[in-house]
Amino acid sequence: EIYQCDWSSDVCSSDLVDGGRFHLVREVNGRTNLPTSTGPASTRDPGPIELGALVAPRFAVDVEDRGAGWHAVLPAVSFDIARERGRVVLDIEGSFESNGRRTVLTRLAGGVSFDGRAVTLQQLEAVAGEGRLRASGAVTLLARSQTVGVNLDGELDAGRASAWALDTPATGTVAFTGRVEGPLDAPRATITAQSAQIGRAHV
Numbered sequence: 001e002i003y004q005c006d007w008s009s010d011v012c013s014s015d016l017v018d019g020g021r022f023h024l025v026r027e028v029n030g031r032t033n034l035p036t037s038t039g040p041a042s043t044r045d046p047g048p049i050e051l052g053a054l055v056a057p058r059f060a061v062d063v064e065d066r067g068a069g070w071h072a073v074l075p076a077v078s079f080d081i082a083r084e085r086g087r088v089v090l091d092i093e094g095s096f097e098s099n100g101r102r103t104v105l106t107r108l109a110g111g112v113s114f115d116g117r118a119v120t121l122q123q124l125e126a127v128a129g130e131g132r133l134r135a136s137g138a139v140t141l142l143a144r145s146q147t148v149g150v151n152l153d154g155e156l157d158a159g160r161a162s163a164w165a166l167d168t169p170a171t172g173t174v175a176f177t178g179r180v181e182g183p184l185d186a187p188r189a190t191i192t193a194q195s196a197q198i199g200r201a202h203v
Contacts, residue, residue, distance in 0.1 A: 017056040028067040030185045034141070045143045048116025053082045058091060070098040074108070081114055088112045088124070096128070101164055103128045110134075117142040121150060130164075131156035131174075139184065146184035153177045158195070 026032045061074040074094035080087050090108035106129075111122025118140040126133045137150030158170040178191035 017054065017059065019058050019060075020056055021060040021062070023062045024064070026065045026067060026185075030067065045117070048142060050116060051083075051114060053080075054086075054114075055080050061094075068098075070096065072096045074105070077108060079112065081112055083115050084113055085111065085122075086113045098164070103130055129157070130161040137179075141184075147182065148184050148187050149179075149181045151177075151179050152191075 024032060024034065056079040058076045059079055061072075061077060063073075064071045072094065073096075074090065074092075076090075076092040077094070078089050078091055088108065088110065090105065094105035094108065096103050096105060105126060107125065107127035110124030111120075112124060113120045113122070118138045120138045121135050124135045126135075131154055133152060133154040135150050135152055137148070139150065140147045154176060156174045156176065158172045158174050161174070162170040172195050174193050174195045176191055176193040178189060180187050180189045182188045
């Protein structure tokens with residue numbers, strides 16, 4: 001395994017991580033299993049991770065938010081990431097579960113880079129049975145204040161998507177744009193949706 005990471009010195013170097021795994025859990029109280037400093041509290045941001053180009057084929061990603069009640073699993077996704085540019089491609093279908101419902105992610109592809117503090121998304125597209133989503137923006141992880149600022153756009157199958165929230169599903173197709181921003185543990189979402197024809201199914 002050609003992979004080394006020394007959290008104490010904030011230095012990571014890697015040419016290849018084959019078959020690696022990333023597991024992130026956010027507890028109900030907002031705490032995560034991300035590394036934290038054991039020293040005295042600082043008023044400054046932690047130092048960035050000095051990461052060169054990273055190639056990670058067949059990388060597994062498992063992210064769970066126990067407070068919000070959702071769980072996302074990508075069994076195999078390939079990364080080729082550098083400070084200014086990079087790319088991610090889904091190799092095996094993934095899944096997303098929330099409140100007893102489950103959907104399958106059939107496509108994930110687009111630009112992803114990491115500058116040592118923040119992950120930047122560049123036209124990252126995700127496709128599932130409920131529709132398609134594109135995301136561009138940044139998620140700052142290595143800072144005293146972890147933040148998100150991501151623009152969204154896409155289309156939804158109203159019938160499949162509304163089944164997650166409505167007893168009587170809607171019908172039609174919805175196009176939307178939006179933005180998610182603010183603190184990572186309490187972001188704000190603004191969504192604008194448009195549809196030429198949408199209705200409620202009668203059962």
